[in-house]
Amino acid sequence: MSEASHCFAFEADFTGSWRCIPLCVRRKLDLSGIKLKLHHWLALDQGERQRLVDWPDGPHDLQAFAVHLKQRTADIADGPVGELPIPQLPPWQQPKPLESVTAALHAMGQTMNNEQWQQLSELKRFALCKLARPGHDHHNLAPALAEFGIT
Template structure:
């Protein structure tokens, strides 16, 4: 799987229309430390959104993505996309340790998630599960995510 541009089946309701920011783009935003609001995303053209989905995730290309998004958003009504600390040692970046909140979420869903299964997931899959299981998030896609990623 090309995790830079992979969209999950559970995201199918907005793939192509790109009315929401897909997880592959959200991962890139976390990696570059940039907060792109949904309003920013929706102000971009369909072609621009597709370009962000397809954007490679190698280090040099991610640096270019940060600059590109700052340029694209600088004149938008919501102002330039805000800087955040780039993701570093986030739970989804650690294949050897399952986050406690994800273990709890899996148990509540009746899903078996062990260290072996977690370590076999790629970074985007771990990212998706962590984002969908975090406290305060609408968990309606979590069962489908567990099924797709672990199935």
């Protein structure tokens, strides 16, 4: 399975039903400049959500992904998806972990050096950036660290 459609074990409580947007889709959204809200996601049937999970993540694929979501949500009662700037060098592609990641790890008594960060896959680094965001409840951060072999 490609990283483009990989779901983590700590997401298992909603995989299959897709009641939440999995991180692999959230990464594609960020890379394609699309703001998909949960109400948009839930307005799609389960098969459509699965299609977005399975969508490839090459540059042309991400452009098609954005076009598809704009078209698909154009008639949703709450309005279409929003657009975001596409990051030139996303934080999860940086050579060292974000301060928010190191701060969240520190609060849990963990550390991560640049080499450990660089050894993680892009999707795992993306997950840590999202799970360690300030204001996020961080409840999946410890399971993610365990799953990624960071202890």
